[in-house]
Amino acid sequence: MFAQTFAQYELAFIMSIFARKPIVGPLMLLLAIAMLYPVYWFYAATRMETQFSLWVENLRARGFAITHGSASTAGFPGIVRFSIDKPNFRSPDGHWVWRGNAVHLGMQPWNWRRYRLEFSGLQQIQLSYPILKQTIRLVPKSAVAVLGIQSNGSFAEGEVTLRSISVMDVEKALVLFTEDMWFKVTQPENRISKAEQTVVSVATSIDNLLLPAVAQGPLGGRLARIQLVADLKGPLPKDITRQGLDEWRQTGGSIDASWFNLVWGAFDLRGRGSVSIDKSITPVGSMTADIRGYSKTMDALEDAGIMTGTGAAALRMGMNVFAKTSSADGANVLTVPLTMRSGYLHAGPFQILKLPPIILPSR
Known part of the structure; x- marks a missing residue:
């Protein structure tokens, strides 16, 4: 029961x-x-x-x-x-x-x-x-x-x-x-082969890059920071060869960087611009660069004997005249247009260095 x-x-x-x-x-x-x-x-x-x-x-x-x-x-x-x-x-x-x-x-x-x-x-x-x-x-x-x-x-x-x-x-x-x-x-989900369209976007950051002794210059052997944010435009080549890059160039290929930063010793470059190549597979393009630490960089170059005499003094004076004080950190900032043309890198009207062609297999 x-x-x-x-x-x-x-x-x-x-x-x-x-x-x-x-x-x-x-x-x-x-x-x-x-x-x-x-x-x-x-x-x-x-x-x-x-x-x-x-x-x-x-x-x-x-x-x-x-x-x-x-x-x-x-x-x-x-x-x-x-x-x-x-x-x-x-x-x-x-x-x-x-x-x-x-x-x-x-x-x-x-x-x-x-x-x-x-x-x-x-x-x-x-x-x-x-x-x-x-x-x-x-x-x-x-x-x-x-x-x-x-x-x-x-x-x-x-x-x-x-x-x-x-x-x-x-x-x-x-x-x-x-x-x-x-x-x-x-x-992008829908890849378009037109040159004006972004095919791939890249971003990279490298901290504390230590160079070998043979590559160390007056700015020292440590690159504190390298950063890049860019869009690759134009149909990408199937192979990284001279022929492949030339085909990319002919279709209007370019690398458009919205941000680039290089910190090497006192030298601090922050820029943006566009880069491509010419018929000889040599870099061409233009960039607007904001440079911090230019005075100490000049000191290092003069101490190493790379820049001397009246030319160095005139360049330093010109930098001081055109530099402006940053409202963000109070640093003296020199804004310089950089161009790569005819195989040379130019900073404003000054020819800085010769640009070697990119060495690649022909095909």
């Missing part, structure tokens, strides 16, 4: 819960999510593995040499984490090779258009382009990349952050070292 009464009471209690419609709806939704989410997560993980395999097959068909060790998937119930051991990537022309210890590709299960790559252990990027004169190796202490995909499946943007990058020659002698490097590329 007691058991029957208790069962009736329990049934009535359960029925009363389902009678509360505002509660039943959310409970059923949570139950459905709890049951379906594992299925969805493993489907997303399988899709990531499949997409990676298709990507490798596609690149191999285009001539890239790609090998890697074991691959595994983990992370349930959170970020889908696809790990690849010992990746090895070589371009068809052999101009660049990437070898790594491991790479981890992460994706939020609810966002299939954004991926995060973390590179663990030793990573080496070997560059053998003719313009470099010799093979060099880039070895970062850590590297992280974020990739975005358009709704049509094409590349949208990529962002790379490198820490403590050592650049070495074939004998493993240190050529360059920089603490931090950040690089971002953004591509």
Whole structure:
């Protein structure tokens, strides 16, 4: 009798819960999510593995040499984490090779258009382009990349952050070292080949670039900061060769920089402008530059014997006359129009230095 009464009471209690419609709806939704989410997560993980395999097959068909060790998937119930051991990537022309210890590709299960790559252990990027004169190796202490995909499946943007990058020659002698490097590329969803349209937008920042002794000048051996924000216009060349760049030039290709900053010793240049190339593949263009620290820079150039005599004195006097005080930081700022034409760099009416042509393979 007691058991029957208790069962009736329990049934009535359960029925009363389902009678509360505002509660039943959310409970059923949570139950459905709890049951379906594992299925969805493993489907997303399988899709990531499949997409990676298709990507490798596609690149191999285009001539890239790609090998890697074991691959595994983990992370349930959170970020889908696809790990690849010992990746090895070589371009068809052999101009660049990437070898790594491991790479981890992460994706939020609810966002299939954004991926995060973390590179663990030793990573080496070997560059053998003719313009470099010799093979060099880039070895970062850590590297992280974020990739975005358009709704049509094409590349949208990529962002790379490198820490403590050592650049070495074939004998493993240190050529360059920089603490931090950040690089971002953004591509419009609808690419237009017209010259006036932006094909790719780039932004980069390099902090504390240490130069080798042979490249250190009167301004010292450390570039505190290099920054660039620019739009690349005109149909991009398929190959970085003289023929490819000449075709880009003929279609109106240019690099329009909305921001450029170079800090080298006391010299602080901040500018904007547009750059292209002429028939001899030599840079041409114009830029408006705001220069801070010009007085100390002149001191360094005179101490090094690069600028001497009445010419240096006249230039210093002219700078002081045309410089203005910045309302932002109170520094003396010299605004100078820079132009690259006929193979020379000009600052206002003064010819500063000769510009060498860009050395590239013919085709």
